[in-house]
Amino acid sequence: MSFGREEQHFPEGQRLCLRAPEEADFKAYRNFFAEVSERAYYLEEALLPLNEAQLRTYVSGMNEGDKYLAFSLVEKAAGKTVGLVNLDDIDLRSRHAVLGIAITDPSARGRGLAKEGVKLMLAYAFGELNLHRVEISYLEGNDASRALFKSLGFVDEGCRRDLTRRGNSWLDMHIMSLLEEEYFRTEGDHAACIADCPHQ
Numbered sequence: 001m002s003f004g005r006e007e008q009h010f011p012e013g014q015r016l017c018l019r020a021p022e023e024a025d026f027k028a029y030r031n032f033f034a035e036v037s038e039r040a041y042y043l044e045e046a047l048l049p050l051n052e053a054q055l056r057t058y059v060s061g062m063n064e065g066d067k068y069l070a071f072s073l074v075e076k077a078a079g080k081t082v083g084l085v086n087l088d089d090i091d092l093r094s095r096h097a098v099l100g101i102a103i104t105d106p107s108a109r110g111r112g113l114a115k116e117g118v119k120l121m122l123a124y125a126f127g128e129l130n131l132h133r134v135e136i137s138y139l140e141g142n143d144a145s146r147a148l149f150k151s152l153g154f155v156d157e158g159c160r161r162d163l164t165r166r167g168n169s170w171l172d173m174h175i176m177s178l179l180e181e182e183y184f185r186t187e188g189d190h191a192a193c194i195a196d197c198p199h200q
Helices: 025-034 052-061 113-128 143-151 180-185 187-191
Strands: 016-019 069-075 080-091 096-103 133-139 155-166 169-179
Touching: 016 113, 025 052, 025 080, 069 113, 080 113, 096 113, 113 133, 113 143, 113 180, 133 143, 133 155, 143 169, 169 180
Parallel strands: 096 133
Antiparallel strands: 016 069, 069 080, 080 096, 133 169, 155 169
């Protein structure tokens, strides 16, 4: 079974829209994934630079079957790709997934675009995919991510201690989640930036 993306509705915000990654987007991702320091607090795995061929394989793997789904974040006014948002470990039977986001364009950071991008993906996850639970994780020290997801109603669940090594330090991985009833209880706040968000 596939997601049938051609039949689905992708939420659109005031400044951003979601669309499937295209050939031109790889240039927008390239510097972010090539520079390991950019990803120090995004990923738990060892920090290795990705060349363009590896990047294509990596991003293509984000849209494999029913388990993984990725969108480019496109700034509508400029028609410019500024980041990537994805759902991993999608379980359509138990209705849960893990969300990740990266603003890959440094000039687009600090403008609230990550928050809008997460809102759009949440609208898609809880609306179009009818998920019950969305989980996120962030590495110790990534205070910006914690503040972002806390502002959207995510609840702390705990941490996986000393999961990742960065330099000479061990870092915990913190887990947060948002349930569908929590999302829809504050739907007005989430929908404030969304132009088109069908719900089931």
